[in-house]
Amino acid sequence: MSVVQLQGELGGAVRADPRPRLRSATARGPRRGWHRWISPLVVVLLWQLASVLGLLPARLLAAPSQIAATALDLVRSGTLPTAIAVSLERVLLGFAAGAVAGVGLALVAGLSRTGENAVDPIMQMLRALPFFGLIPLFILWFGIGETPKVLLVALAVSFPLYLNTFAGIRGVDGKLAEVARTLRLGRTALVRHIVLPGALPQTLVGLRQSLGVAWLALIVAEQVNADAGLGYMINDAREFLRTDVIVVGLLVYSALGLLTDALVRLLERRALVWRREFLAR
Amino acid sequence: MAARVPGPVSATVSAQAPGAVRPAATVAATAVATAVATVVATVRGLTRRFGDRTVLDGLDLTIGRGEFVALLGRSGSGKSTLLRALAGLDEEVEGGLEVDGSVAVAFQEPRLVPWKRVRDNLTLGLTAPDPAGRAEAALAEVGLADRARAWPLTLSGGEAQRASLARALVREPGLLLLDEPFSALDALTRITVHRLVLDLWAAHGPAVLLVTHDVDEALLLADRILVLDGGRLAHEWTVAAPRPRHRDHPDLLTLRAALLSALGVTPEGPA
Numbered sequence: 001m002s003v004v005q006l007q008g009e010l011g012g013a014v015r016a017d018p019r020p021r022l023r024s025a026t027a028r029g030p031r032r033g034w035h036r037w038i039s040p041l042v043v044v045l046l047w048q049l050a051s052v053l054g055l056l057p058a059r060l061l062a063a064p065s066q067i068a069a070t071a072l073d074l075v076r077s078g079t080l081p082t083a084i085a086v087s088l089e090r091v092l093l094g095f096a097a098g099a100v101a102g103v104g105l106a107l108v109a110g111l112s113r114t115g116e117n118a119v120d121p122i123m124q125m126l127r128a129l130p131f132f133g134l135i136p137l138f139i140l141w142f143g144i145g146e147t148p149k150v151l152l153v154a155l156a157v158s159f160p161l162y163l164n165t166f167a168g169i170r171g172v173d174g175k176l177a178e179v180a181r182t183l184r185l186g187r188t189a190l191v192r193h194i195v196l197p198g199a200l201p202q203t204l205v206g207l208r209q210s211l212g213v214a215w216l217a218l219i220v221a222e223q224v225n226a227d228a229g230l231g232y233m234i235n236d237a238r239e240f241l242r243t244d245v246i247v248v249g250l251l252v253y254s255a256l257g258l259l260t261d262a263l264v265r266l267l268e269r270r271a272l273v274w275r276r277e278f279l280a281r
Numbered sequence: 282m283a284a285r286v287p288g289p290v291s292a293t294v295s296a297q298a299p300g301a302v303r304p305a306a307t308v309a310a311t312a313v314a315t316a317v318a319t320v321v322a323t324v325r326g327l328t329r330r331f332g333d334r335t336v337l338d339g340l341d342l343t344i345g346r347g348e349f350v351a352l353l354g355r356s357g358s359g360k361s362t363l364l365r366a367l368a369g370l371d372e373e374v375e376g377g378l379e380v381d382g383s384v385a386v387a388f389q390e391p392r393l394v395p396w397k398r399v400r401d402n403l404t405l406g407l408t409a410p411d412p413a414g415r416a417e418a419a420l421a422e423v424g425l426a427d428r429a430r431a432w433p434l435t436l437s438g439g440e441a442q443r444a445s446l447a448r449a450l451v452r453e454p455g456l457l458l459l460d461e462p463f464s465a466l467d468a469l470t471r472i473t474v475h476r477l478v479l480d481l482w483a484a485h486g487p488a489v490l491l492v493t494h495d496v497d498e499a500l501l502l503a504d505r506i507l508v509l510d511g512g513r514l515a516h517e518w519t520v521a522a523p524r525p526r527h528r529d530h531p532d533l534l535t536l537r538a539a540l541l542s543a544l545g546v547t548p549e550g551p552a
Contacts, residue, residue, distance in 0.1 A: 175388070175390070175392050176392060176394060178370055178388075178392075179386075179388070179392045179394070180405075180406070181369065181370060182368055182369070182370065182384070182385065182386040183405055183406035183407075183448075183452075184406050184408075185405070185406045189406065193394070193397070193405060194394065197394075197396040198396070200396075273432070274395055274396045274397075274398075274432040274433075274434065275395070275396075275434065
């Protein structure tokens with residue numbers, strides 16, 4: 001910096017190049033990332049050590065090496081891929097149904113007072129219900145097949161999406177709505193160009209929340225009664241004290257959760273470019 | 282000659298006094314005046330109440346075609362209320378309001394739609410043929426040709442305000458309403474945007490109603506200066522000095538003193 005300043009003062013038309021600063025900033029990134037891996041690795045090593053020394057019996061928690069070997073076996077035998085496919089299908093179906101319901105109801109409630117009066121009180125009441133507590137009723141109503149599991153996911157997904165989309169629609173800047181009026185936009189154009197894009201950031205927050213809840217709801221639903229899927233695999237392992245299989249199942253759950261979260265973040269970056277470029281300045 | 286384009290004519294009458302039945306029809310009928318070819322906006326007996334506070338009290342105003350009018354007034358005097366009524370943003374005004382041709386507005390804050398690129402902000406709601414071409418031309422006129430694809434949040438204050446002006450002018454309005462659009466700009470930017478507004482006004486010839494609290498701005502730009510006080514237009518001056526004007530023009534200096542005293546500001550210097 002000082003050299004650049006000096007050159008500038010000596011009369012040369014040298015502009016302070018902002019790039020070197022940027023480069024040093026990015027150079028710091030990976031190094032910090034590397035440091036952040038130390039403590040988790042130490043924990044895994046201690047865990048392995050405790051298992052080898054017999055301090056941690058396998059019936060309580062299997063050794064990391066054992067868990068890795070089991071994961072490989074489960075993949076080779078096809079047990080894990082099948083279980084993942086079944087669970088993923090439940091989440092996707094439930095999520096799709098819940099998203100359509102949540103966003104649809106938010107549009108009805110958000111875009112008109114009549115809609116709000118019709119929809120919002122009911123949604124606020126249902127929201128107060130502990131939805132995991134609904135499982136006994138769901139079993140009575142829908143049996144123990146796929147329906148109650150998918151519906152539980154759908155129910156869990158719909159509330160964060162409803163609440164956030166509704167708040168997003170109502171939070172759209174009234175000044176922009178005035179602009180739309182002075183630009184002679186009709187009702188449909190107002191909704192399309194101002195209201196929906198304005199509500200999108202909040203809807204995406206709801207999307208991330210709802211995906212988190214979707215996996216949670218699936219785990220609970222699969223614990224209760226299942227004959228396939230990750231939850232079934234975990235429950236089955238409990239019967240045989242296979243803590244290694246249980247941990248593999250848990251790791252897969254969290255990996256899938258992280259994966260869907262990353263997908264939403266990707267979507268956010270694409271949908272909210274207009275904001276990202278501003279924040280990056 | 283006077284093609285009566287149905288502008289945002291809102292003559293809403295609301296009976297607020299409980300028990301008192303108001304003859305709604307008579308108010309509406311007497312209020313709307315006939316438009317002459319040289320008149321672009323006519324306001325008759327415009328009244329606006331907020332609760333029991335009367336902000337506009339039977340205000341009359343006529344704006345000629347292509348005329349540049351500045352509206353001054355102390356804060357809270359109802360300047361913006363009048364502008365919002367003319368823009369068709371206020372449905373609770375009483376009285377007559379007629380605008381011949383279309384109205385466009387540039388607000389105090391540029392109010393660009395942040396998720397639309399600058400060019401798409403201009404074409405939003407634009408029904409004329411070749412909207413994209415018109416938008417590009419309008420942006421070139423305000424010196425933003427290279428920012429057409431930029432996101433509004435990346436513009437500087439001056440750029441955003443110019444884009445907002447371009448968005449208003451691309452609609453070729455008969456009446457351009459400016460709601461203190463220069464007040465948030467720094468002094469240097471304000472000078473260039475003042476010049477730009479005069480150039481655009483000369484090139485496109487819309488009538489302009491500029492709401493401002495800046496006496497010098499009114500003196501530099503307007504054909505006619507109005508002072509709003511007590512819910513009515515209390516004072517009116519015609520500014521004959523040729524443009525471009527300089528602040529120290531003797532006519533303007535005289536007018537400035539008169540304006541300041543009309544606004545309740547005591548002139549500086551020994552009494």
